[in-house]
Structure formats: structure tokens, C-alpha cells
Amino acid sequence: MTATPSTQRLVEQYYALIDGNNLSEACDLMTEDIKLTFANAAPVYGRAAAESSIQYVLDFCSKIEHDVVSFFEADNGDGTHTAFFEIRIKYDLKDGRVVDIPGAVVAIVNADGRFTEQRLYGDLNEVFVRRDG
DSSP: OOOHHHHHHHHHHHHHHHTTTOOHHHHEEEEEEEEEEEESSSESSHHHHHHHHHHHTTTEEEEEEEEEEEEEEEEEEOOOOEEEEEEEEEEEEEEEEEEEEEEEEEEEEESSSSSEEEEEHHHHOOHOOOOOO
């Protein structure tokens, strides 16, 4: 398993757009029928649902930063690629807390260079627990 520059660049571009508060542009890198799963939540289907799901998380943040720690990729033999990567996400939360969470992602990228599926694994409980004072 090795990473092709185009898939790794896609992942880096995607997270740079999210980190730069350009969620709509990041979601343009998805297919219309994407399947997105956050941890143990039920999957959502379609670009609009994926954008809404990601926005829900971002609404807790004043800033977010993604760091891809390691990256592996498999050619599926049908023009698609499966990327596996370790990620660290730093959440600057609106309640003043900063949370740094490790995670892992499995992503399927089609021959056109768009995400068809993303499965994100990590414990986001600290992001969703509001602590006001």
C-alpha cells in the first residue's frame, strides 16, 4: 500500500478547506451520493447531508485544525482508491476549551478524484460536552 500523490493531495486540500472555514468548497470534493459516517453515529447519505453533519461539529468550534499523521492507500483495481489515515484534530471550542483528539479515517476516492465514502473514527465526546463556566 502506497499513497498516490493525487489522493494524498485531495485529503490535504479537503482538510485545508475545512480548516480555512470553506466547508462548501470542501464538500465540492465529494460525490453527490457520498456516504459519511462519524464514529458511532448513523451514516448520512448525499453531499448536502454530509455538509450539514460536518457543519454540526463545526458549530461547536471557533477554530479547527486537522493534521494527517500517517497515510496509506490501496488501489482497488476499478479506478477507485481506498485511503487509510491517522489524523489529529485540534478543536478550539466556543466555550474556551481546546481539545486535541486522535482519530482514523477510511475514505474511498473515485476515478474523478472525489470522495464517495468517508468513515471517521474517534471519540468526539469532549467536543459535544458543553461546559459553560
